[in-house]
Amino acid sequence: MPSLFRRTGSSPGRVTVQDAAIRTGHAAGRGGDALLLDVREPHEWQAGHAPGAVHLPLTALAAGAGLPAEAQSRQPVVVICRSGNRSQRAAEMLLARGVEAVDVIGGMRDWAIAGLPVVDAHGRDGTVA
Numbered sequence: 001m002p003s004l005f006r007r008t009g010s011s012p013g014r015v016t017v018q019d020a021a022i023r024t025g026h027a028a029g030r031g032g033d034a035l036l037l038d039v040r041e042p043h044e045w046q047a048g049h050a051p052g053a054v055h056l057p058l059t060a061l062a063a064g065a066g067l068p069a070e071a072q073s074r075q076p077v078v079v080i081c082r083s084g085n086r087s088q089r090a091a092e093m094l095l096a097r098g099v100e101a102v103d104v105i106g107g108m109r110d111w112a113i114a115g116l117p118v119v120d121a122h123g124r125d126g127t128v129a
Contacts, residue, residue: 002053002068004094005102007025008014009017009053012058012088012091012092012094012095012101012102013102013103014088014102014103014104014105015078015102015103015104015105016105016110017104017105017106017110017116018114019031020078020111021111021114021116023076023078024036024050024052024053024057025052026050026051026052026116026117027034028103033076034055034075034077034078035075035076035077035078036050036052037051037053037054037055037056037067037071037077037078037079037090037101038053038054038055038056038080038081038108039056039057039058039061039079039080039081039086039087040055040057040058040081040082040086040108040129041059042055043129044082044108044129045121046120046121047121047126047127047128047129048108048112048118048119048120048128049126050108050117051119051123054067054068054070055058055068056068057069058081058090060085061090061094062089067094067099075099075100075101076099076100076101076102077094077099077100077101078101078102078103078104079091079094079101079102079103079104080103080104080107080108081104081107081108082107082108082128082129083107083108084103084104084106084107084110087103087104088103090103091103100126108128109128111128112127
């Protein structure tokens with residue numbers, strides 16, 4: 001699979017929701033090789049997130065928190081938020097820590113619009129808060 005993790009200089013790359021779905025295994029019939037990291041706040045995560053995503057709020061990452069245990073050994077990392085602003089900052093932080101990371105243009109808002117799966121904290125159909 002060609003790399004979707006191209007970047008210029010010290011800036012992380014950016015991918016579409018379709019590319020993110022392919023790389024994280026959310027596209028129909030595609031096995032992913034990347035981890036989806038959701039950096040939204042807890043109430044946003046609980047309302048709706050991609051199945052199998054790992055949660056680490058940007059506020060915690062900015063305060064120095066490391067990747068959750070299930071994410072530490074899995075790279076590359078595709079970072080997502082609601083619209084793409086926080087995920088871009090998070091990808092920059094991760095890149096500075098030596099993590100291969102990109103962010104998702106349009107975030108969970110575009111993810112849901114594209115018809116990709118969104119579940120709430122109980123595994124039911126979720127919404128993007």
